[in-house]
Amino acid sequence: MLDVGEATARAEQAGVPSYLPRLSIFQVLLQHPRLARSLSDLLTTLLFEGALDPRLRELMIMRLGWATDSVYEWTQHWQIAVALGIPAEDLVGVRHWRDHQPFGPSERAVLQAVDDTVGTGSLRAETWAALEEHVSTDPAVLLEVVGVVGAWRMVSGLLRSLGVPLEPGVDPWPPDGRSPAGDAR
Numbered sequence: 001m002l003d004v005g006e007a008t009a010r011a012e013q014a015g016v017p018s019y020l021p022r023l024s025i026f027q028v029l030l031q032h033p034r035l036a037r038s039l040s041d042l043l044t045t046l047l048f049e050g051a052l053d054p055r056l057r058e059l060m061i062m063r064l065g066w067a068t069d070s071v072y073e074w075t076q077h078w079q080i081a082v083a084l085g086i087p088a089e090d091l092v093g094v095r096h097w098r099d100h101q102p103f104g105p106s107e108r109a110v111l112q113a114v115d116d117t118v119g120t121g122s123l124r125a126e127t128w129a130a131l132e133e134h135v136s137t138d139p140a141v142l143l144e145v146v147g148v149v150g151a152w153r154m155v156s157g158l159l160r161s162l163g164v165p166l167e168p169g170v171d172p173w174p175p176d177g178r179s180p181a182g183d184a185r
Helices: 004-014 024-029 033-048 054-067 071-083 088-099 105-120 125-134 139-162
Strands: none
Touching: 004 024, 004 033, 024 033, 024 139, 033 139, 054 071, 054 088, 054 105, 054 139, 071 088, 071 139, 088 105, 105 125, 105 139, 125 139
């Protein structure tokens, strides 16, 4: 990992937003500034300029963090989701989403999209139909569903493969410290 000062200098040169070098993932990625910039562009587009409902996006990312055992992804997006006003019980509900009664058809469709992709690498026809029926028929939104799954699945792999640690002082696996490995599924 680069120290924050070096990461900040490289971010400025690469055109990476100034708030990202504080994050451990970018302190690692900025060792390859062009890669960091490309990934930053993709993720910020999906996070801040997307057509997909932010609640659905964050539930998807939380499910990806859980399904891939990515403590960094779960923990960072817990903070983002809570800031968006998503109730903690819904965030925890992604762990066993099929049993979480408050989820409606749109949440179930996007969470199934995550599970399809993690399980087989692509969406089943039934999942596409559910997305079109309950989320959107807009091609831009449907592309974002696939883009969110693909992007954060890749991020999960990077985080885990590179051993990216949480930032100092950040407690893992909010709200209860339970990880998939410690959960009796």
